[in-house]
Every structure is written in structure tokens, then in C-alpha cells.
Amino acid sequence: MFVRAETGEDRKCPIETVIQVVGGKWKPLILWHLLNSSKRFSELEKLIPEVTQKMLAQHLRELEIDRLVTRTIYPSVPPKVEYSMSEHGKTLIPVLEAMCQWGDNHNRQSPKPIAGAASNSV
Amino acid sequence: MFVRAETGEDRKCPIETVIQVVGGKWKPLILWHLLNSSKRFSELEKLIPEVTQKMLAQHLRELEIDRLVTRTIYPSVPPKVEYSMSEHGKTLIPVLEAMCQWGDNHNRQSPKPIAGAASNSV
DNA sequence: TCGGGTACTCACTTGAAAGTAAGTATAGGC
DNA sequence: GCCTATACTTACTTTCAAGTGAGTACCCGA
Numbered sequence: 001m002f003v004r005a006e007t008g009e010d011r012k013c014p015i016e017t018v019i020q021v022v023g024g025k026w027k028p029l030i031l032w033h034l035l036n037s038s039k040r041f042s043e044l045e046k047l048i049p050e051v052t053q054k055m056l057a058q059h060l061r062e063l064e065i066d067r068l069v070t071r072t073i074y075p076s077v078p079p080k081v082e083y084s085m086s087e088h089g090k091t092l093i094p095v096l097e098a099m100c101q102w103g104d105n106h107n108r109q110s111p112k113p114i115a116g117a118a119s120n121s122v
Numbered sequence: 123m124f125v126r127a128e129t130g131e132d133r134k135c136p137i138e139t140v141i142q143v144v145g146g147k148w149k150p151l152i153l154w155h156l157l158n159s160s161k162r163f164s165e166l167e168k169l170i171p172e173v174t175q176k177m178l179a180q181h182l183r184e185l186e187i188d189r190l191v192t193r194t195i196y197p198s199v200p201p202k203v204e205y206s207m208s209e210h211g212k213t214l215i216p217v218l219e220a221m222c223q224w225g226d227n228h229n230r231q232s233p234k235p236i237a238g239a240a241s242n243s244v
Numbered sequence: 245t246c247g248g249g250t251a252c253t254c255a256c257t258t259g260a261a262a263g264t265a266a267g268t269a270t271a272g273g274c
Numbered sequence: 275g276c277c278t279a280t281a282c283t284t285a286c287t288t289t290c291a292a293g294t295g296a297g298t299a300c301c302c303g304a
Contacts, residue, residue: 103136
């Protein structure tokens with residue numbers, strides 16, 4: 001099922017893999033914006049105004065390393081870089097949609113701030 | 123789709139909701155162990171030897187607040203407490219399975235440490 | 245009355261993720 | 275010669291989840 005720790009292998013839990021791949025603070029948002037069309041760095045900046053350039057660049061680089069997005073550089077001046085969903089990235093869409101649906105449902109049923117986001121100390 | 127930030131509502135991205143609900147370091151593991159049968163606190167401790175009592179208690183409490191697990195106290199001495207999947211928690215299983223399958227697949231294709239887990243500073 | 249088992253809590257520390265603010269290279273326009 | 279734009283990088287700081295280790299309340303059996 002979720003985990004294979006019990007096999008003695010030091011493989012990691014695949015759910016944690018998904019969480020690490022899409023679990024960055026801005027990654028679901030980035031992925032969502034890239035869903036239908038490729039976007040430039042500056043476009044993503046405008047679409048997600050709260051994200052800093054540093055975090056946007058970092059998360060895009062991580063998504064690229066994980067092969068979820070493709071980075072295309074057009075050698076022009078000023079430079080133009082486009083990000084789009086890769087084929088591998090598209091295989092994640094059904095999973096994201098399932099998560100989205102459940103999360104939405106859960107939020108409707110308990111619109112309170114959820115426990116996972118609560119502070120550590122009492 | 124994933125997000126409803128664009129509606130002007132300050133609702134949160136449902137994917138982040140899922141991540142917060144199951145994204146704690148030990149939560150997928152706890153959920154996996156509760157999948158087929160309810161477990162006592164001390165049983166979970168033995169099943170997940172690396173988890174500390176503090177983290178186990180904290181994550182169980184969060185899962186309880188999010189209504190994924192049910193906590194049953196038997197008023198005996200020494201005390202006995204049982205944790206099990208709630209009905210709402212069971213609705214999450216297909217989502218976790220989808221995540222699991224994709225994560226497993228992704229791990230097979232790139233067994234390297236994934237970018238999301240990389241350190242921040244260069 | 246001493247230790248043991250259960251199910252925790254509490255105060256403190258560590259470390260990684262995220263945020264802030266500034267800097268960089270390139271070239272075209274004024 | 276200076277400003278602008280793009281797509282970043284770098285150094286430093288803050289925040290917060292997770293870990294450490296000790297303590298608590300309860301009662302039982304030896």
C-alpha cells in the first residue's frame with residue numbers, strides 16, 4: 001500500500017515522494033498555472049504576486065529537476081524563458097485532481113484552519 | 123481546478139489542504155498502519171520505532187482534529203486508547219492510493235534523491 | 245513503598261524551508 | 275552614459291516543524 005518500509009528496503013514512502021514533489025509552498029499554484037499553457041517567468045510572477053523571485057526560481061528549478069516542467073530558453077535579448085508541463089508532469093494531473101477534489105470537500109465540511117497547520121507549542 | 127484563488131475568495135488551495143492533512147512526517151505511516159485495524163498508542167510506537175512519543179501524540183491529535191482518525195478511550199487501568207480510521211478518513215484512501223502509485227512510479231523512473239528534498243543554500 | 249506499564253505533556257534545541265533585500269549580465273533605447 | 279527589462283543569484287534573517295529528554299497521573303503487584 002502506502003509504504004514499503006516493512007520490506008526491509010530503505011525505499012521511501014511513495015506518498016512522501018508526492019508530497020516532496022508538489023509540497024513546496026508555491027508548487028501547486030505554479031503547476032496549476034502551467035496546466036493549460038506555458039508561461040514565462042515574469043508571467044508567473046504576475047500571476048502569483050505573493051511569491052518572491054527567489055522562491056519562484058527555486059521551485060521552478062526543483063520542478064524541472066523532478067521532470068514535471070520543461071524549461072525552454074529563447075536566446076533573445078532581453079532573455080525569454082518559457083515553462084510548461086512535461087509529459088511526465090501531465091501524468092500527475094489526475095492525482096492532483098483527486099487531491100483537489102478531496103481537499104475541497106474537506107474544506108467545505110470543516111472550513112476551520114486545519115490541525116496540520118496549527119502551531120507546535122501549546 | 124486546483125485553486126480558487128482567482129475567484130477573489132480567500133479560500134485556500136485544496137491541494138495544500140491535503141498536504142497539510144497528510145503531509146506531516148509520520149502521518150502517511152500512521153494512516154497506513156491504521157488502514158486495516160485499529161491500533162493502540164503503544165502498538166503504533168512499536169510499529170514505527172523511529173517516531174518519538176511527542177510526534178506520535180501530536181500527529182494523532184492532528185489527525186483526530188481533522189476527523190481522519192477516531193480516538194476511543196477505554197477507562198481501564200492502565201489506560202487503553204485505540205485509534206482507528208474514521209468514515210471521513212476512509213474517503214481519503216483512494217487519494218492516498220493514487221498518490222502512492224504515482225510516487226512509486228516516479229521513484230522507479232528517478233531513484234535519485236528528488237529535488238524537493240534538496241537543501242536550500244548552495 | 246518501590247518499580248512498572250500506559251498514554252501522554254512540557255520546555256528546550258535543531259535544522260530546513262521560506263522570506264528579504266540587494267546584486268548580476270546583457271543589450272537596446274533615450 | 276544612464277535607464278530599462280528579463281531572469282535570475284547571493285547573503286542574510288525569520289519561521290516553524292521536528293527532535294530530545296525529562297516529567298506527570300493513575301493504579302497494580304511484589
